[in-house]
Amino acid sequence: MKKLFLILGLMIFSIFTGCGKKDDGNNLIVVVKYKTLPNKSVDAVTGLKKLIEQVKGEEHFVSLKLHIDQNDNSNILLYEEWDDALYYQNQHMKTKHLKEFIVESQTFLAGPPEISLWKVNAVYK
Numbered sequence: 001m002k003k004l005f006l007i008l009g010l011m012i013f014s015i016f017t018g019c020g021k022k023d024d025g026n027n028l029i030v031v032v033k034y035k036t037l038p039n040k041s042v043d044a045v046t047g048l049k050k051l052i053e054q055v056k057g058e059e060h061f062v063s064l065k066l067h068i069d070q071n072d073n074s075n076i077l078l079y080e081e082w083d084d085a086l087y088y089q090n091q092h093m094k095t096k097h098l099k100e101f102i103v104e105s106q107t108f109l110a111g112p113p114e115i116s117l118w119k120v121n122a123v124y125k
Contacts, residue, residue, distance in 0.1 A: 027062055028088055029118035030080040040108035041073040047104060048076065054097040060084040074110075085117070 036044040045068070052064055062081040069075035082088040092098065 025120045025123055026083075027120065028082045028085040029120065030078070030082065030088065031116045031118060032078040032080065033114040034076040034078075035110040036074040036076065036108055037110050038074070041068070041076075043108040044076060044105070047101065047108060048078070051097060051101045054095075055092075058092060058095065060087040060092075089117075 034044065034048075045066070048066060052066065055061060055064065060083050062083050064081070065079040067077040067079065069077075080088075082092075
């Protein structure tokens with residue numbers, strides 16, 4: 001009985017601590033910079049939030065932060081973290097929701113985003 005409670009406790013702990021989605025310092029960091037069309041920032045953020053909800057369910061997704069420039073809301077930055085670079089560069093780029101976003105985004109983005117891939121060199125806390 002004690003073993004059962006221990007196993008159950010460990011399972012619950014794993015669920016609440018994000019087991020399998022942890023930043024181990026080897027994850028791929030993706031920085032995506034968007035420029036919106038004039039007066040289309042709200043549409044861009046709405047479209048990105050819709051996309052992000054779908055991306056969050058993808059295999060190898062760890063986290064994503066959406067940033068908006070405080071001085072110019074037509075500048076949007078995504079800071080993404082993935083635990084598999086090959087997945088991001090191949091399967092993720094071929095997902096239906098990303099392909100649909102690329103088509104839809106032509107109504108609110110000024111052009112394709114600037115995407116850069118990063119590897120963690122050191123972590124300071």
